[in-house]
Amino acid sequence: MSGCEFESLEDCLESHLPQAELSEVKRILFGKETLKLDLPVCAVDAASKRDFELKGYRFEAALEQLRPPRRIRVGLIQHRIVLSTDAPILDQINAMHSRIGEMVEVAAMCGVNIICFQETWTMPFAFCTREKEPWTEFAESAEEGNTTRFCQELAKKYNMVVVSPILEREELHDTLWNTAVVISNSGNVLGKSRKHHIPRVGDFNESTYYMEGDTGHTVFQTQFGKIAVNICYGRHHPLNWFMYSMNGAEIIFNPSATVGALSEPMWPIEARNAAIANHCFTCAINRVGTENFKSEFTSGDGKKAHHDFGHFYGSSYVAAPDGSRTPGLSRTRDGLLVVEMDLNLNRQISDKWSFKMTGRYAEYAEELTNAVRYDFKPNIVKE
Numbered sequence: 001m002s003g004c005e006f007e008s009l010e011d012c013l014e015s016h017l018p019q020a021e022l023s024e025v026k027r028i029l030f031g032k033e034t035l036k037l038d039l040p041v042c043a044v045d046a047a048s049k050r051d052f053e054l055k056g057y058r059f060e061a062a063l064e065q066l067r068p069p070r071r072i073r074v075g076l077i078q079h080r081i082v083l084s085t086d087a088p089i090l091d092q093i094n095a096m097h098s099r100i101g102e103m104v105e106v107a108a109m110c111g112v113n114i115i116c117f118q119e120t121w122t123m124p125f126a127f128c129t130r131e132k133e134p135w136t137e138f139a140e141s142a143e144e145g146n147t148t149r150f151c152q153e154l155a156k157k158y159n160m161v162v163v164s165p166i167l168e169r170e171e172l173h174d175t176l177w178n179t180a181v182v183i184s185n186s187g188n189v190l191g192k193s194r195k196h197h198i199p200r201v202g203d204f205n206e207s208t209y210y211m212e213g214d215t216g217h218t219v220f221q222t223q224f225g226k227i228a229v230n231i232c233y234g235r236h237h238p239l240n241w242f243m244y245s246m247n248g249a250e251i252i253f254n255p256s257a258t259v260g261a262l263s264e265p266m267w268p269i270e271a272r273n274a275a276i277a278n279h280c281f282t283c284a285i286n287r288v289g290t291e292n293f294k295s296e297f298t299s300g301d302g303k304k305a306h307h308d309f310g311h312f313y314g315s316s317y318v319a320a321p322d323g324s325r326t327p328g329l330s331r332t333r334d335g336l337l338v339v340e341m342d343l344n345l346n347r348q349i350s351d352k353w354s355f356k357m358t359g360r361y362a363e364y365a366e367e368l369t370n371a372v373r374y375d376f377k378p379n380i381v382k383e
């Protein structure tokens with residue numbers, strides 16, 4: 001079986017492990033048995049008719065005496081491109097809009113309050129090619145583009161916060177950015193968060209198109225909680241997650257596009273570790289499928305010229321501050337993951353483990369300031 005056919009690690013364990021061992025394996029792999037969330041029959045039927053996976057889980061918190069529970073639902077959407085990469089640009093974008101529209105409708109049936117799509121969801125992840133045309137034509141204004149208008153309609157219709165990661169064209173300077181637009185459930189654009197770290201690894205030739213983002217570690221106060229967006233490669237940088245958390249993020253979304261050969265063993269660890277280290281929820285979303293491009297490309301890594309990135313392995317999941325996590329969505333299919341979380345869990349775990357209190361940040365800040373100076377002398381004792 002090839003890497004792009006293997007459906008999911010969890011399904012494999014479920015079908016091959018004896019029941020007694022399975023619950024121990026799940027406890028160790030996922031922190032504890034993840035509780036299933038009952039989803040409405042109409043949603044389950046619609047997902048099946050529209051040919052995507054629908055899964056629901058919930059994370060509970062202890063009941064407190066002074067604070068009511070803060071239960072909210074997030075939705076994570078992963079999907080393939082709909083048309084081939086050489087179809088007319090507008091047809092590709094419109095096809096993606098209608099696919100997402102039908103998935104968001106199911107999220108609304110499931111009571112989702114905040115939905116997040118995958119990185120640059122309106123287009124193929126064409127940055128491997130290093131060709132400017134036609135891919136830069138997918139770029140749109142974050143504030144006034146058609147995709148933002150489409151998401152504003154969804155937000156208003158379903159009373160849902162929409163996180164829409166796109167290729168942004170900033171018209172003022174005619175520059176491109178990799179940007180997540182955050183749209184309030186009122187339908188207003190709340191703001192945007194630009195990708196903070198740009199990869200220079202494998203075929204991820206994104207630095208040919210856009211620079212490191214200039215929006216810092218913005219956190220968005222929504223009706224359903226404080227959220228932040230750490231786009232893809234930023235998940236390898238613990239300080240990046242940390243700064244969103246320092247600014248008060250209760251949920252950090254990580255819309256991504258990454259392939260099996262490069263990052264799959266790291267995927268289950270990084271967002272989960274960030275949830276633990278920062279006492280918050282994290283939501284990792286990856287696209288699915290293999291995208292083929294007409295012209296061959298190379299990336300100076302000795303590989304023969306090729307037409308695709310390899311397999312985007314999906315596996316979107318949510319991690320909680322207590323170290324537990326949901327199983328991932330499929331490695332091969334479009335999917336919607338609906339997760340109910342009680343945001344009170346963040347403070348409960350912070351009070352228990354106290355990483356923010358024991359962090360010695362002032363000392364690290366001083367050491368780091370020295371470490372990045374050109375005349376830095378490492379603190380090493382030699383015989």
Ligand SMILES: NC(=O)NCCC(=O)O
Pocket residue numbers: 119199204231232233234256257258259262263
């Ligand atoms: N989209 C993106 O930044 N991918 C880089 C590879 C990775 O972070 O796994």
